[in-house]
Amino acid sequence: MPSILIKNGRIIDPSQGVDRVMNLLILDGKIAGYDVPPNGQDRIIDATNKIVSPGLIDMHVHLREPGREEDETIATGTAAALAGGFTSIACMPNTEPPIDSQASVEFIQHQAARADNCNVYVVACVSKNREGKELAELGQLAKAGAVGFTDDGAPVYDPELMRRAFEYAIMFDKPIINHAEVRELTRGGGMHEGLVSMLLGLPGMPGAAEDVMVSRDILLAEATGSRLHVQHVSSKGSVEIIRRAKLRDVRVTTEICPHHFTLTDECLRSFDSNYKMSPPLRSRRDVEVCLGGLADGTIDVICTDHAPHSPEKKMRELDQAPFGILGLETCLGLVVTKLIEPGILDWPTALAKMTINPAQILGIAKGTLALGADADVTIIDPNGNWTVDPLRFKSKSVNTPFTGWNLRGRADTVIVGGRVKFEVANSN
Ligand SMILES: [Zn+2]
Ligand SMILES: [Zn+2]
Numbered sequence: 001m002p003s004i005l006i007k008n009g010r011i012i013d014p015s016q017g018v019d020r021v022m023n024l025l026i027l028d029g030k031i032a033g034y035d036v037p038p039n040g041q042d043r044i045i046d047a048t049n050k051i052v053s054p055g056l057i058d059m060h061v062h063l064r065e066p067g068r069e070e071d072e073t074i075a076t077g078t079a080a081a082l083a084g085g086f087t088s089i090a091c092m093p094n095t096e097p098p099i100d101s102q103a104s105v106e107f108i109q110h111q112a113a114r115a116d117n118c119n120v121y122v123v124a125c126v127s128k129n130r131e132g133k134e135l136a137e138l139g140q141l142a143k144a145g146a147v148g149f150t151d152d153g154a155p156v157y158d159p160e161l162m163r164r165a166f167e168y169a170i171m172f173d174k175p176i177i178n179h180a181e182v183r184e185l186t187r188g189g190g191m192h193e194g195l196v197s198m199l200l201g202l203p204g205m206p207g208a209a210e211d212v213m214v215s216r217d218i219l220l221a222e223a224t225g226s227r228l229h230v231q232h233v234s235s236k237g238s239v240e241i242i243r244r245a246k247l248r249d250v251r252v253t254t255e256i257c258p259h260h261f262t263l264t265d266e267c268l269r270s271f272d273s274n275y276k277m278s279p280p281l282r283s284r285r286d287v288e289v290c291l292g293g294l295a296d297g298t299i300d301v302i303c304t305d306h307a308p309h310s311p312e313k314k315m316r317e318l319d320q321a322p323f324g325i326l327g328l329e330t331c332l333g334l335v336v337t338k339l340i341e342p343g344i345l346d347w348p349t350a351l352a353k354m355t356i357n358p359a360q361i362l363g364i365a366k367g368t369l370a371l372g373a374d375a376d377v378t379i380i381d382p383n384g385n386w387t388v389d390p391l392r393f394k395s396k397s398v399n400t401p402f403t404g405w406n407l408r409g410r411a412d413t414v415i416v417g418g419r420v421k422f423e424v425a426n427s428n
Helices: 074-083 102-115 138-144 159-172 195-200 207-224 236-247 258-262 265-270 284-296 331-340 347-352 356-362
Strands: 004-013 018-027 030-034 043-046 051-054 056-061 086-091 119-124 176-178 228-230 252-256 377-387 406-416 419-423
Touching: 004 347, 004 377, 051 347, 056 074, 056 356, 074 086, 074 102, 074 406, 074 419, 086 356, 086 377, 086 406, 102 119, 102 138, 119 138, 138 159, 159 176, 159 207, 176 207, 195 265, 207 228, 207 236, 207 252, 236 252, 236 284, 252 258, 252 284, 252 356, 258 284, 258 331, 331 347, 331 377, 331 406
Parallel strands: 004 043, 004 051, 056 086, 086 119, 176 228, 228 252
Antiparallel strands: 004 018, 018 030, 051 377, 377 406, 406 419
16 A cells, blocks of 8 residues: 655544644554655645544435435445535434344445445444334344444334343443434424524424433433433534533433534525425524534534435425435535634634544544554635535535535545545535
8 A cells, every 4th residue: 555645744543642834744543643754655635734533423414325215326426525624424323124123234335345435334223124013132232343322314213122222232332322202393394493484474383302311311311321312403402402511411412513513493484395304494593502512522423414316306395305315525614714714713623523523423443643554634725615516516416505605614635444435626
């Protein structure tokens, strides 16, 4: 494998508290040294004025394969991940059929190896066939490589099933990852319940639908001593509930998606289904509380909930269109433009939420530039301005609400296991 020297970059590695300009050497697919001078390496990458980060990790991605290859495949989804700066992603199990068996975990691993883009970790089902009735074989799934369990797309509804999932997961030290939504409270809704839904006359999904289930899950995690990861937090209530739970040392972590800290329910005035997701875009006040949660560490992770839907599906009327939007190729630009540039997060804090924090939650040896670690590296151009054009996306779908947005910050070079897998100069 060719040796690579990344020179003069600002290396930010939150896992080691490192933030300084220096050279980084990659040998045999591993991080091999700092401050090494250029000395006959096979490739020298000039990272002057760029940021050199541990490879970014997105712990919430829907790859759609198997079953919905018209929306995305493992090959196209992982290509989109690379273009967005991600070297590792964790995929959700709500495929058709769902990822609830050892064989289905192995299928994903096989397809990911064949695509040979970024690393793919599998989050497997909590319940058999995602039906919420019977526990899946969590032990077998963990053995096959599952890094966590969720029925995402839907919550684990039955509290007894949830309690037993916690009790089993603790044996393998895996998190139970839940989509928090009380369905009786959101039934028929397509947007956040509030002033805007009232003005538009559309049925709403109240913040309480999220808050109630986050509370339940926290109490069950506390009672069992197990680990809970709350998916795509969006309501002010759930941020506050999680903050309080952390203060009393409940083992709870959470994540947020860029759309939930950049957009509000006001966007639905356009009736554009690219603003329809679950949980929904919420009020300005909810967004402010989420930003506070990002800043004070209540929210551990930034992820995308990348949810491709083919145009035929997403172009339906708002009430008929499916929930969800793309995320992989706009995430980094939104983080830089909406969190770092305005001073809400500094670079090390933002990168921790996209590297070491998700790695620790999933228990994977990633998200670090420590000596000897796998050479997964994302070189970021923090000043690179670009305009979002979904026709240039690597994803198979185009469902984004950010078309035409001018963003600052993008992945410049992405290295996975010591091999250069993406270069912005060669993309298009
Ligand atoms: Zn979800
Ligand atoms: Zn999801």
